[in-house]
Amino acid sequence: MSVDSVYIEVANGERITLPGLSEEERVIGETPETRRFIRQMIHHPNFIGWPSIEEFGKTGVLIQPLDDQTARALLVIDEEDSKRYLAMLKFAYEHIGYTLFIDHTTVFRQPWPGPEKVESEDMAVSQMSSMEVA
Numbered sequence: 001m002s003v004d005s006v007y008i009e010v011a012n013g014e015r016i017t018l019p020g021l022s023e024e025e026r027v028i029g030e031t032p033e034t035r036r037f038i039r040q041m042i043h044h045p046n047f048i049g050w051p052s053i054e055e056f057g058k059t060g061v062l063i064q065p066l067d068d069q070t071a072r073a074l075l076v077i078d079e080e081d082s083k084r085y086l087a088m089l090k091f092a093y094e095h096i097g098y099t100l101f102i103d104h105t106t107v108f109r110q111p112w113p114g115p116e117k118v119e120s121e122d123m124a125v126s127q128m129s130s131m132e133v134a
Helices: 023-029 031-041 053-059 080-096 118-125
Strands: 006-009 015-018 063-065 070-077 099-101 107-109
Touching: 015 080, 023 080, 031 080, 053 063, 053 080, 063 080, 070 080, 080 099
Parallel strands: 070 099, 070 107
Antiparallel strands: 006 015, 063 070
16 A cells, blocks of 8 residues: 555545555554454454444444455544544555455545533523422
8 A cells, every 4th residue: 555645436426535654654554463453353253343332433434344354444534533544444454465445335424513512601591490399
């Protein structure tokens, strides 16, 4: 894989630009730990997909294993960290001879908006008083 940016056409006419990787990121992608992670976490036979809900908040990427050496990127959030994470996964998959599909079935979407912050004064007004019981 080139260290330059990679442009990939995905679902709904969108296009993902995966950033080029630094030397340090390429070294991480080639480590035995990364190979073990891909083989034992993403491609674990008891898992339907990766990551868990808790991990998705950190990675912004959903991966579906298709067999013991092939997976598909299902969802990628349009944030720099998510795109960099996917670029590192793509590099690591290529390094170990596995296949990671990023294609017309990959959904690329904007981040979900977080909950609106409520001012403490608004909270006090909007809370109902409790009823006193005699």
